[in-house]
Amino acid sequence: MQQYLDLMRDVRDNGVDKADRTGVGTRSVFGRQLRFDLNAGFPLLTTKKVHLRSIIYELLWFLKGSCDNTWLQERGVSIWDEWALEDGDLGPIYGKQWRSWACPDGSTIDQISEVIDMIRRKPDSRRLLVSAWNPAELPDETISPQDNVRRGRAALPPCHTLFQFYVAEGKLSCQLYQRSADLFLGVPFNIASYSLLTHMVAQQCDLGVGDFVHTFGDCHLYLNHLTDDIVEEQLRRSPKPQPTLMIHRRPDSIFDYQFEDFEVVDYHPDPVIKAPIAV
Numbered sequence: 001m002q003q004y005l006d007l008m009r010d011v012r013d014n015g016v017d018k019a020d021r022t023g024v025g026t027r028s029v030f031g032r033q034l035r036f037d038l039n040a041g042f043p044l045l046t047t048k049k050v051h052l053r054s055i056i057y058e059l060l061w062f063l064k065g066s067c068d069n070t071w072l073q074e075r076g077v078s079i080w081d082e083w084a085l086e087d088g089d090l091g092p093i094y095g096k097q098w099r100s101w102a103c104p105d106g107s108t109i110d111q112i113s114e115v116i117d118m119i120r121r122k123p124d125s126r127r128l129l130v131s132a133w134n135p136a137e138l139p140d141e142t143i144s145p146q147d148n149v150r151r152g153r154a155a156l157p158p159c160h161t162l163f164q165f166y167v168a169e170g171k172l173s174c175q176l177y178q179r180s181a182d183l184f185l186g187v188p189f190n191i192a193s194y195s196l197l198t199h200m201v202a203q204q205c206d207l208g209v210g211d212f213v214h215t216f217g218d219c220h221l222y223l224n225h226l227t228d229d230i231v232e233e234q235l236r237r238s239p240k241p242q243p244t245l246m247i248h249r250r251p252d253s254i255f256d257y258q259f260e261d262f263e264v265v266d267y268h269p270d271p272v273i274k275a276p277i278a279v
């Protein structure tokens with residue numbers, strides 16, 4: 001994960017200071033890319049302890065097609081609490097766009113089922129994409145996330161916007177375009193989540209794994225993370241060997257995985273670094 005630390009140094013040293021929606025302020029660069037060979041270990045950050053439990057449940061929740069935060073809360077996952085309505089609703093975020101994208105004629109499209117079907121039938125296709133970016137359901141930035149949900153809009157526009165699969169020599173690769181990236185808090189989650197998704201889709205399609213390619217638009221460090229005990233502490237640490245992901249079962253479909261199916265072994269991270277989240 002040296003490349004993650006190099007990117008953090010790049011943003012710290014070369015970024016420009018920019019105001020942002022949350023009012024916290026960021027230091028930001030535009031357009032960067034990381035590449036992880038998923039055969040070289042599972043890319044879970046080792047220079048701070050990352051809460052994999054939240055990442056696994058969040059991914060299973062997206063795949064269920066749910067946008068209801070109460071499902072996460074019932075499992076002790078609180079990462080979406082700041083944006084949800086009292087009843088848990090987050091509006092049409094990832095789960096809705098992935099599993100039931102609304103068409104003008106009232107029908108819906110299950111992009112996840114379709115892309116897996118396509119990978120199996122036409123692995124050489126250059127059209128193996130899933131988009132969460134639906135301009136018809138984006139929020140109005142002048143009102144709060146909760147007011148947007150009350151009006152039937154998404155609480156936040158998707159950050160991980162579009163992903164594409166690629167099959168070569170029996171291996172499945174995945175590239176994500178992330179339009180906006182909170183490098184300290186969000187990105188370690190996003191890397192692990194899409195790497196896990198790539199392993200699951202590969203297993204379902206009887207393929208090996210290739211690379212996870214992570215492409216960034218606005219890649220930023222919040223100014224309240226640029227402190228000696230947060231970003232600088234992270235940068236003083238040295239990466240350790242990557243852990244290994246084990247999937248203990250091959251469920252009948254991508255929608256049948258359970259939390260207990262996953263285990264990450266040989267993960268020996270440095271201690272947690274706590275940081276405030278910009279809302």
Ligand SMILES: Nc1nc(=O)c2c([nH]1)NC[C@@H]1CN(c3ccc(C(=O)N[C@@H](CCC(=O)O)C(=O)O)cc3)CN21
Nearest residue numbers: 051054079080182185186187189273274275277278279
């Ligand atoms: N500013 C911001 N950054 C994000 O990364 C982000 C948002 N907002 N809004 C929507 C989602 C929610 N995500 C989140 C929210 C919280 C944490 C967080 O607090 N992580 C802690 C531990 C959390 C836990 O698992 O309990 C960490 O130390 O990584 C991470 C990602 C990612 N997204």
Ligand SMILES: O=c1ccn([C@H]2C[C@H](O)[C@@H](COP(=O)(O)O)O2)c(=O)[nH]1
Nearest residue numbers: 021157159160180181182186187190
């Ligand atoms: O998966 C995620 C979700 C969100 N983020 C970060 C990126 C930004 O810091 C905020 C979203 O604010 P916008 O004003 O909508 O860009 O959340 C992330 O890094 N990863």
